[in-house]
Amino acid sequence: MKTILITGGTGFLGSNLAKRLIKDGNRVICVDNNYTGRMENVEEIKESPQFSFIYHDVCAPLKVAEKVDQIYNMACPASPPAYQGKHSIETTKTCVMGAINMLELAKEHNATILQCSTSEIYGEPLVHPQVESYRGNVNPIGIRSCYDEGKRCAESLFFDYHRHEGVNIKVIRIFNTYGPNMDPKDGRVISNFICQALLGKDITIYGDGSQTRSFCYVDDLIEAMVRMMNSDKEFTGPVNLGNPGEFTMKELADLVVKKIQSTSKIVFKELPSDDPTQRRPDISLAKKMLNWQPQIDLDAGLEKTIVYFKGQLNIQ
Numbered sequence: 001m002k003t004i005l006i007t008g009g010t011g012f013l014g015s016n017l018a019k020r021l022i023k024d025g026n027r028v029i030c031v032d033n034n035y036t037g038r039m040e041n042v043e044e045i046k047e048s049p050q051f052s053f054i055y056h057d058v059c060a061p062l063k064v065a066e067k068v069d070q071i072y073n074m075a076c077p078a079s080p081p082a083y084q085g086k087h088s089i090e091t092t093k094t095c096v097m098g099a100i101n102m103l104e105l106a107k108e109h110n111a112t113i114l115q116c117s118t119s120e121i122y123g124e125p126l127v128h129p130q131v132e133s134y135r136g137n138v139n140p141i142g143i144r145s146c147y148d149e150g151k152r153c154a155e156s157l158f159f160d161y162h163r164h165e166g167v168n169i170k171v172i173r174i175f176n177t178y179g180p181n182m183d184p185k186d187g188r189v190i191s192n193f194i195c196q197a198l199l200g201k202d203i204t205i206y207g208d209g210s211q212t213r214s215f216c217y218v219d220d221l222i223e224a225m226v227r228m229m230n231s232d233k234e235f236t237g238p239v240n241l242g243n244p245g246e247f248t249m250k251e252l253a254d255l256v257v258k259k260i261q262s263t264s265k266i267v268f269k270e271l272p273s274d275d276p277t278q279r280r281p282d283i284s285l286a287k288k289m290l291n292w293q294p295q296i297d298l299d300a301g302l303e304k305t306i307v308y309f310k311g312q313l314n315i316q
Contacts, residue, residue, distance in 0.1 A: 003066055005029040007058050007102060008074035010037030012181045013116070013218065017072060018042060020222050022050045029064065033057040036077045041181045058098035062105055070229055071113040073102045078118070080144065080187060088146035095150025096157070103161045114170040114229050115158045117238060119279055120148045121173060129280040132173070132238050143273050155238065162236060170228050175242025175281045179218030179301065180308040190215065193253055194309045197262035207271030209250030214280045216243035217301035220294040227290040235289055240281040243294040259302055
């Protein structure tokens with residue numbers, strides 16, 4: 001049995017990872033300040049003897065008495081409404097100071113630490129699909145830069161701790177992921193579209209609907225994360241993790257309306273500043289090094305996610 005610490009453990013991805021790791025027989029220490037995480041996400045495992053929760057902001061150093069074998073650093077708001085505006089400074093602090101504090105903890109425990117980075121480090125990409133060697137096209141002073149540049153700085157810190165402090169690291173770049181435990185109010189495109197359609201509200205598309213994203217179902221991503229954490233020590237990444245299927249926002253909205261049989265109408269609003277127009281991962285490296293590729297297509301994933309949101313919204 002490994003003792004595994006997850007920062008951001010009550011969030012969408014962190015809670016799904018915690019359930020998987022406990023199912024695999026591990027002990028899980030969940031660390032979160034519940035800024036965007038929710039205790040209800042870990043309701044079914046919180047009484048397990050393999051689970052414990054620490055209320056903590058990763059911007060402050062963390063001491064853990066028991067020996068920690070692995071750390072998944074996932075603490076950071078990941079939806080634009082949560083990390084923009086008045087929360088932008090806290091977002092940068094979480095990315096940078098959180099990375100330093102968790103790297104120090106990994107160094108103290110001689111633990112392997114995995115950084116959950118993001119496709120946002122590529123910015124408005126000039127290379128399509130995006131490969132790990134592409135260095136990105138990011139606006140360093142835009143409204144999204146707190147997250148984009150924060151995550152880029154965190155990657156830099158991880159590799160410097162690896163080079164100069166001998167910390168065992170893994171770095172993944174997560175592309176759009178969806179599924180159960182998403183917050184209905186988190187402002188991400190799939191949660192927005194599904195909730196709007198279920199409630200019969202207008203479905204809001206920002207821009208003309210031609211911008212693209214690639215959507216990975218959460219179970220596929222969690223499988224890849226576990227494989228990455230337990231891969232050869234020499235393989236540090238970064239590695240893209242996501243589903244290479246590419247859809248326009250209009251195609252996604254039409255599919256959600258069709259699956260829910262909603263009466264919702266699609267309305268178009270101005271595209272926010274620095275919102276990427278294309279996003280699709282090249283996952284050749286993940287296929288080669290992790291023997292991984294997504295198994296759940298968008299149609300099947302949406303079915304599962306719609307059922308989840310019906311429960312969240314108390315819709316029969």
